[in-house]
Amino acid sequence: xxxxxxxxxxxxxxxxxxxxxxxxxxxxxxxxxxxxxxxxxxxxxxxxxxxxxxxxxxxxxxxxxxxxxxxxxxxxxxxxxxxxxxxxxxxxxxxxxxxxxxxxxxxxxxxxxxxxxxxxxxxxxxxxxxxxxxxxxxxxxxxxxxxxxxxxxxxxxxxxxxxxxxxxxxxxxxxxxxxxxxxxxxxxxxxxxxxxxxxxxxxxxxxxxxxxxxxxxxxxxxxxxxxxxxxxxxxxxxxxxxxxxxxxxxxxxxxxxxxxxxxxxxxxxxxxxxxxxxxxxxxxxxxxxxxxxxxxxxxx
Amino acid sequence: xxxxxxxxxxxxxxxxxxxxxxxxxxxxxxxxxxxxxxxxxxxxxxxxxxxxxxxxxxxxxxxxxxxxxxxxxxxxxxxxxxxxxxxxxxxxxxxxxxxxxxxxxxxxxxxxxxxxxxxxxxxxxxxxxxxxxxxxxxxxxxxxxxxxxxxxxxxxxxxxxxxxxxxxxxxxxxxxxxxxxxxxxxxxxxxxxxxxxxxxxxxxxxxxxxxxxxxxxxxxxxxxxxxxxxxxxxxxxxxxxxxxxxxxxxxxxxxxxxxxxxxxxxxxxxxxxxxxxxxxxxxxxxxxxxxxxxxxxxxx
Numbered sequence: 001x002x003x004x005x006x007x008x009x010x011x012x013x014x015x016x017x018x019x020x021x022x023x024x025x026x027x028x029x030x031x032x033x034x035x036x037x038x039x040x041x042x043x044x045x046x047x048x049x050x051x052x053x054x055x056x057x058x059x060x061x062x063x064x065x066x067x068x069x070x071x072x073x074x075x076x077x078x079x080x081x082x083x084x085x086x087x088x089x090x091x092x093x094x095x096x097x098x099x100x101x102x103x104x105x106x107x108x109x110x111x112x113x114x115x116x117x118x119x120x121x122x123x124x125x126x127x128x129x130x131x132x133x134x135x136x137x138x139x140x141x142x143x144x145x146x147x148x149x150x151x152x153x154x155x156x157x158x159x160x161x162x163x164x165x166x167x168x169x170x171x172x173x174x175x176x177x178x179x180x181x182x183x184x185x186x187x188x189x190x191x192x193x194x195x196x197x198x199x200x201x202x203x204x205x206x207x208x209x210x211x212x213x214x215x216x217x218x219x220x221x222x223x224x225x226x227x228x229x230x231x232x233x234x235x236x237x238x239x240x241x242x243x244x245x246x247x248x249x250x251x252x253x254x255x256x257x258x259x260x261x262x263x264x265x266x267x268x269x270x271x272x273x274x275x276x277x278x279x280x281x282x283x284x285x286x287x288x289x290x291x292x293x294x295x296x297x298x299x300x
Numbered sequence: 301x302x303x304x305x306x307x308x309x310x311x312x313x314x315x316x317x318x319x320x321x322x323x324x325x326x327x328x329x330x331x332x333x334x335x336x337x338x339x340x341x342x343x344x345x346x347x348x349x350x351x352x353x354x355x356x357x358x359x360x361x362x363x364x365x366x367x368x369x370x371x372x373x374x375x376x377x378x379x380x381x382x383x384x385x386x387x388x389x390x391x392x393x394x395x396x397x398x399x400x401x402x403x404x405x406x407x408x409x410x411x412x413x414x415x416x417x418x419x420x421x422x423x424x425x426x427x428x429x430x431x432x433x434x435x436x437x438x439x440x441x442x443x444x445x446x447x448x449x450x451x452x453x454x455x456x457x458x459x460x461x462x463x464x465x466x467x468x469x470x471x472x473x474x475x476x477x478x479x480x481x482x483x484x485x486x487x488x489x490x491x492x493x494x495x496x497x498x499x500x501x502x503x504x505x506x507x508x509x510x511x512x513x514x515x516x517x518x519x520x521x522x523x524x525x526x527x528x529x530x531x532x533x534x535x536x537x538x539x540x541x542x543x544x545x546x547x548x549x550x551x552x553x554x555x556x557x558x559x560x561x562x563x564x565x566x567x568x569x570x571x572x573x574x575x576x577x578x579x580x581x582x583x584x585x586x587x588x589x590x591x592x593x594x595x596x597x598x599x600x
Contacts, residue, residue, distance in 0.1 A: 028455055033480075034463035037455055088420060093412035112393035116416070117455075117463050120388060123420065124454035127427045131447035139439035146446055147431035154424035155328055155337055155417075163334035163417050180333075 008290045012055060015075075019054045020046065022072035023079060026129050040110040040118035041125070045083045048101035052223070052295065053078040053193040059287035060197030060212065063204070070135045070200040074145070077126040078193045081153050084122035085189075087115055089162060123153070136199050145199050152192035161185025173252040179221070186227070187220030194219075194288075208280070215277035219292050222270035226296055228253040229263050234300055271296040308590045312355060315375075319354045320346065322372035323379060326429050340410040340418035341425070345383045348401035352523070352595065353378045353493040359587035360497030360512070363504070370435045370500040374445070377426040378493045381453050384422035385489075387415055389462060423453070436499050445499050452492035461485025465551070473552040479521070481552075486527070487520030494519075494588075508580070515577035519592050522570035526596055528553040529563050534600055571596040 023045050028038045054075030061071040090097040090105040091112060098108050107115035130149060136142040151157055161184030168181065194216035198204055204212065232255045254263040274292040278285040323345050328338045354375030361371040390397040390405040391412060398408050407415035430449060436442040451457055461484030468481065494516035498504055504512065532555050554563040574592040578585040 032456070034455075034460055034467055036467060037460065037463035041455060084420075088416055091416065093416055113466055114463070116388055116391065116393055117459055117466070119420070120384075120423065121455035121459040123423055124450050124457075124459060127446060128450035128454055131443050131450060139443050143431050143439055143442055143446075146427060146443075150424050150428035150431060154428055155334075155341060155421035156332070157424075159417055159421040159424060160334055160337065163337035163414070166413055166417070167334055167336060 004290075008287075008294070011287065012294075015055055015058045016051050018068070018072060019051050019075050019079065022076050026073070026076045026080075027125065036110065036114055037117055037121060040106055040114045041122055043103075043109060044087050044106045044118060045080065045122065048103065049079070049083075050298075051075070051079065052291075053082055053190060055291055056190065056193040056216075056219075056288075057197035057200075059291050060194045061200050062287045063212070063281060063284050064198055064201030066197065066201035069133075071197060073129050073133060073135055074196045074200060075193075077130040077149060078189065078196065080122045080126040080129070081149065081158070082189060084119040084126070085153075085158060085162070087119040087122065091115055094162075094166065137201075137203075141199050141203070145196050148192050148195055148199075152188040157184055157188035157192075158186075161188065168252060171252070173257075175257055178252050178254065178257060182221060182224040183217070186224040187217060190220035190223055191216040211277050211280055215274045215288060215292070218270045218274040218277065219295050222267050222274065222292070222296050225254045225263055225267045225270065226298065228255050229260065229267065230298075230300060231255075232260065267296050304590075308587075308594070311587065312594075315355055315358045316351050318368070318372060319351050319375050319379065322376050326373070326376045326380075327425065336410065336414055337417055337421060340406055340414045341422055343403075343409060344387050344406045344418060345380065345422065348403065349379070349383075350598075351375070351379060352591075353382055353490060355591055356490065356493040356516075356519075356588075357497035357500075359591050360494045361500050362587045363512070363581060363584050364498055364501030366497065366501035369433075371497060373429050373433060373435055374496045374500060375493075377430040377449060378489065378496065380422045380426040380429070381449065381458070382489060384419040384426070385453075385458060385462070387419040387422065391415055394462075394466065437501075437503075441499050441503070445496050448492050448495055448499075452488040457484055457488035457492075458486075461488065469551055471552070473557075475557055478552050478554065478557060482521060482524040483517070486524040487517065490520035490523055491516040511577050511580055515574045515588060515592070518570045518574040518577065519595050522567050522574065522592070522596050525554045525563055525567045525570065526598065528555050529560065529567065530598075530600060531555075532560065567596050 024042070027042050027045060030039045030042055032038050057075040057078060058071050086100060087106045089095055090100055091107050097105055099105065103109070106118055110118070126149065127146065130146050131142070134142070136145060153159060155163070161181050164181040165185055173181070191213070194212060198209070198212055231253065254266060258266060271292055275289060278289055324342070327342050327345060330339050330342055332338050357375040357378060358371050386400060387406045389395055390400055391407050397405055399405065403409070406418055410418070426449065427446065430446050431442070434442070436445060453459060455463070461481050464481040465485055468477075473481070491513070494512060498509070498512055531553070554566060558566060571592055575589060578589055
């Protein structure tokens with residue numbers, strides 16, 4: 001491993017540790033009534049996950065010299081949205097999955113009613129954290145941040161992507177249709193993570209914001225392409241979740257549409273486009289650059 | 301009916317009509333992908349309900365001379381939170397109910413997966429609407445509004461109340477425990493509706509805000525006491541939902557704890573306390589006063 005790669009790995013570890021403690025701080029304690037609900041919320045969020053979205057929040061924060069405390073709150077909000085979507089997506093009416101991050105899914109561990117409520121309350125908690133303290137220099141910008149997160153998560157964003165996914169099981173999607181689904185299902189929240197982080201410090205110019213947005217869209221899509229590749233190649237133990245289930249469920253994937261070689265080429269192209277979008281930021285985009293590489297080259 | 305009662309009824313009808321059109325405007329169109337998800341969201345929100353929470357938003361808005369457009373957006377946000385909670389509460393892991401507002405519940409009409417997603421997306425839509433346009437004179441106040449709604453809806457508010465309800469089925473609750481559950485489950489969102497409406501216009505003094513908050517807490521609790529009474533007395537056709545199910549489910553209610561006479565007395569006391577809290581506002585609290593009467597004296 002090179003010196004830079006080691007530094008990046010250290011940085012990731014530091015952010016992940018900070019986020020673990022920030023999430024624990026922002027989630028209500030297990031001793032708070034109703035205890036079982038709070039246990040389930042904490043179970044689903046803490047001690048797991050790569051924290052890709054918070055890492056993106058922090059990396060975008062580097063661009064604008066944002067205070068770490070603001071980035072922790074924003075990272076926690078985005079991660080809570082992500083966690084809630086996993087809890088509900090794993091439930092029997094959706095994917096009916098029993099394993100997540102190497103642990104029983106929430107409805108297996110706590111029952112379906114608690115899983116339903118825990119997902120609901122996690123979503124609310126995200127908007128609570130995002131408005132409980134000052135996270136941008138101007139309150140107007142912070143309102144914009146809440147709106148970006150809401151738009152990215154709702155029926156025209158992540159939730160809409162899950163709907164399209166649900167209604168397309170067993171159907172032959174075209175590449176543009178598949179792309180649209182993933183832009184919503186995974187891309188929208190990843191894009192929001194990058195944008196939100198960039199609102200936490202010195203404001204960017206409109207031109208810079210456009211460049212950053214392009215970066216965010218590229219890695220959002222790349223993330224899903226790589227997920228599809230890994231779902232085909234890896235085994236369940238490495239992934240920490242049930243592998244090969246997309247193919248088993250007859251779900252459309254990039255690998256199914258483009259072949260393994262085509263999917264890998266697509267991921268590489270998106271990574272290069274993300275790099276290009278960062279060019280004008282220079283040194284300040286070092287972490288965003290490294291994260292694009294990490295997202296595409298990861299093995300799980 | 302007296303002239304004042306007629307005027308109040310007219311005002312209610314006007315707000316209900318305004319809210320129907322505002323909600324239709326704020327919800328994504330059924331033609332928008334994924335259509336089935338948007339159909340379900342619209343089905344669960346439109347053409348039904350007494351719109352008690354938006355009525356409270358508008359009545360509180362009268363106190364502060366708020367613009368109707370702001371109140372419509374705030375009313376829509378609160379009603380979306382209420383609607384999402386009903387969609388999820390009706391699902392099989394929770395109440396497993398098939399009838400709501402005289403129509404099949406969302407999971408019966410659209411399936412459980414769509415009901416799960418529609419509830420999720422409705423919650424998000426509330427926070428979208430609450431941040432998509434200017435709703436208070438100061439952006440700082442609007443951020444506060446978002447935080448009030450989040451706190452009222454989450455695991456320390458409505459969702460927590462649903463959790464306590466869930467975990468107390470078949471258990472003997474004391475009156476303070478029952479009260480705590482209802483303050484969270486129903487009271488928190490009703491209180492938020494009143495507070496949010498009051499942020500849409502000329503700022504109140506701290507003293508006025510305390511009075512208004514006391515009013516909001518009284519009617520929030522009164523609403524649930526009356527719900528328990530109606531659940532015992534009314535039939536399903538009048539209620540538009542399955543009657544008597546609390547007793548059938550062995551759920552603790554005010555009627556079970558206080559008897560019918562005691563429950564009615566409790567509702568009356570809360571109404572009087574609400575009236576008293578409004579005293580200092582004079583004429584401007586006319587609608588809030590009438591609504592407290594409506595909430596306690598309603599027959600369904």
